[in-house]
Amino acid sequence: MLLSDIPRFRGFKTGKGLNLECDTYGLASHPPVLLAHGGGQTRHAWRNTGQLLAGAGYYALCLDLRGHGSSDWCPDGDYRLEAFASDLIEISKELESQPVLVGASLGGLAAMIAGGEIDPTLFKSVVFVDITPHMEVDGVEKIVGFMKEHLDEGFTSLEEAASAISRYMPNRPSQSNFDGLRKNLREVDGRYFWHWDPKFITGVQRPSASRDPERLANAVKRIDAPILLVRGRMSELVSEACVDQFLELVPSAKFVDVENAGHMVAGDRNDVFTKAILDFLT
Numbered sequence: 001m002l003l004s005d006i007p008r009f010r011g012f013k014t015g016k017g018l019n020l021e022c023d024t025y026g027l028a029s030h031p032p033v034l035l036a037h038g039g040g041q042t043r044h045a046w047r048n049t050g051q052l053l054a055g056a057g058y059y060a061l062c063l064d065l066r067g068h069g070s071s072d073w074c075p076d077g078d079y080r081l082e083a084f085a086s087d088l089i090e091i092s093k094e095l096e097s098q099p100v101l102v103g104a105s106l107g108g109l110a111a112m113i114a115g116g117e118i119d120p121t122l123f124k125s126v127v128f129v130d131i132t133p134h135m136e137v138d139g140v141e142k143i144v145g146f147m148k149e150h151l152d153e154g155f156t157s158l159e160e161a162a163s164a165i166s167r168y169m170p171n172r173p174s175q176s177n178f179d180g181l182r183k184n185l186r187e188v189d190g191r192y193f194w195h196w197d198p199k200f201i202t203g204v205q206r207p208s209a210s211r212d213p214e215r216l217a218n219a220v221k222r223i224d225a226p227i228l229l230v231r232g233r234m235s236e237l238v239s240e241a242c243v244d245q246f247l248e249l250v251p252s253a254k255f256v257d258v259e260n261a262g263h264m265v266a267g268d269r270n271d272v273f274t275k276a277i278l279d280f281l282t
Contacts, residue, residue, distance in 0.1 A: 005051045010061065012091050020087060021070040023047070023062045026054030031124075032099040033058045033281075036088060036107025038129075038264075039207065040147050040196055042069035044183045045104070045266055049274045056278055061099075063091065065107065067197035069183075077199040080210040084110035085118060092122055100281060104129035104266065105237070106207060109216065116219025125226040127277055130238050130263050132229065132246040133216035139236035143263070144208075147194070147201050154193040161185060161192055169262065220249050227253040228280040232261035232268060254280055 007023035014020065023043050033053050035046040043062040050060035064071035066087055067079055074083070088110055092099050101123040103111040108131035115122050146168045155161040158178040165181070185192040200206060220227075227250050231238050247253060256276040261268035 005054075007047070007050070007062075012094060014066075014087055014090050016074075018066055018072040018074060018087075020066060020072070020091065021064045023050065025050040025060040025062070026058055028059055028096060030054075030057055030059040032095045032097060033060050033102060034088070034092060034095070034099040035060060035062045035102045036065060036084075036104070036110060037063070037068070038105030038107060038131075039143075039200065040068075040194065041104070042184055042195060044069075044180065045264075046102075048270045049102075049266055049277070052274045052278070056282075058100075058281070061091075061095075063107075065110075067200045069195055073197040074199075076205075077197075077203040078205045079197070079200045079203060079207055080205050081109050081113050081207055082210060083205075084207070085113035088114045089118060089122060098122075098124040100125045100127070102127040102129065102277065103131065105131045105263065109207065109211065112216050112219045112223075115225065116216075116222045120222050120224040123223070123225050125228070125281070126223060127228045127230060127280065128246075129230050129273075130232050130235050130265050132238050132242045133220055133249070134213045134242050134245050135237050136239050136242065139238075139263070140208075142236060144201065151194070151198055151201065154188070154191040155185070156191060158182060158185070158192060169264070217245075217249055220246070223250075226280075228256065228276070229253055230256045230258060230265055230273060230276050232263055232265040233257050233259045234262040235265075237263050 010022045010024045012020045037045045043064045046062040050062045053060040067073050101111045108128040186195050258269050258272050266273050
């Protein structure tokens with residue numbers, strides 16, 4: 001096993017007192033790449049990409065967003081986009097140099113606010129992973145609907161959770177090893193629940209409460225950094241029309257369309273996805 005394959009823990013504390021956790025790959029003296037996952041995911045979604053980035057000479061920081069994974073749940077339930085954006089800003093300013101930001105879905109929306117509304121020069125460059133200011137409503141509703149299922153009752157076993165995921169993503173191969181799935185669940189009294197704070201999806205201050213397409217479009221236009229959009233060609237969230245709108249907003253942006261991949265691009269085609277990022281960075 002290479003040194004770049006072994007994650008190292010790094011923690012951050014926000015100004016509001018939340019502890020946010022990262023797995024890092026590579027040397028802290030190398031150019032940083034901050035990876036922010038989508039809603040309902042964890043830092044583990046970036047493991048393979050983090051290893052490959054480290055092997056290419058970058059310092060990859062795979063973050064658990066607030067309310068997710070091993071990071072703190074927010075006591076007052078603040079999961080607005082502004083809150084996630086504030087976290088990205090605080091972490092970026094603690095790094096040794098200006099980071100590249102790779103944001104999938106929720107992570108990308110937070111990057112739009114952080115790098116477009118608050119500090120246009122915050123990021124060295126930005127990679128939006130299957131996320132644009134304008135999204136297909138049906139796709140959004142499908143994702144939210146899946147996250148609400150089993151929210152209160154959880155699952156009786158890892159196999160039951162795996163079956164739910166297979167129904168949601170029928171194109172993914174069935175899982176026989178549940179080690180990865182276990183990292184996305186927490187066990188309480190013999191039942192398995194999603195790792196994230198339920199208030200993230202049901203609370204008053206959930207992300208959708210602060211998501212406005214026109215606001216996000218204006219923010220993207222103000223980001224003062226090179227931009228790459230990576231889309232899963234089978235995405236139900238980002239259609240070709242959404243891509244066209246995005247490229248009208250940012251004509252200088254690069255675009256990669258990954259075939260045989262859906263909204264979870266990094267998980268569906270990690271090899272193609274990571275190559276797209278490395279090509280963009282180099």
